[in-house]
Amino acid sequence: MKVEVGDEIPELVKHPTTRQLVQYAGAQGDFYEIHYDQPYAKSVGLPGVILHGLLKAGFVGQLVTDWLGDNGALKTFEVSYRGVDMPGHPYRCRGRVTRVDGKEVELEVWGEDEGGKRTTVGTATVLMRP
């Protein structure tokens, strides 16, 4: 696979639902109530139940592994959460190549809400197969 700085990787759009948050809570074993209990979420000052940060990381991870396929291995994957996201709104994951150094490739990756705000920002480094 030929990779160049500036390449955009194919975007991935997710449509998270409250049901998915419950599914994710079970799969990860994170039963913090802010992800499925509306009254509880509001009682701690949130607008309602919010996506798990790690669910958004999972979306962005899929963005990277869908693009990479069998062409290399993920070496590092880092995300920061910059805002809360609620179910019922599309979540768009995007990325682009920021550095190519021999077989090592660095990507800037992010997830944005429907207003285009990047609520998850991160970096992935991959080692491409020869």
Add this chain to the structure above:
Amino acid sequence: MITTAEAIDRIKTRIGVEGPAVTALVEAGHLRRFAEAIGDPNPRWEREAPPTFLVALAPVSLHLSDAEEYGQGWLNGGNRFEYFAPAMVGDQITAKVRVVDVYDKAGSTGNLLFIIFETDYTNQRGEKVARLRGTAIRR
């Protein structure tokens, strides 16, 4: 309710102290449920853990009651994974978590308490699988 300075002082005494090791088997059914929860249909995850799966094997932070006396809730600030070897179905993964740092930052609604946790994952052959660095925020 305690002050940020009190919370920081108390949690600082925990820096470097490891929680109990947790060992868990990477099960095919668990991988499938995790991939389904993310909505990732890649058949690769029938035998291999997707990038964020390790967080499902063991708690990613220590339960710090000192931290919970501060603020009203937790937020996840970020996660950094460093990968050394893939985790495959049948692997026995051991996770060890520790506090590596604690500090505060001014937020829009008051001080935020940041606690940095690091988890090392090794497999049944003693090989390093991954290291996770996570930022837990108390708000």
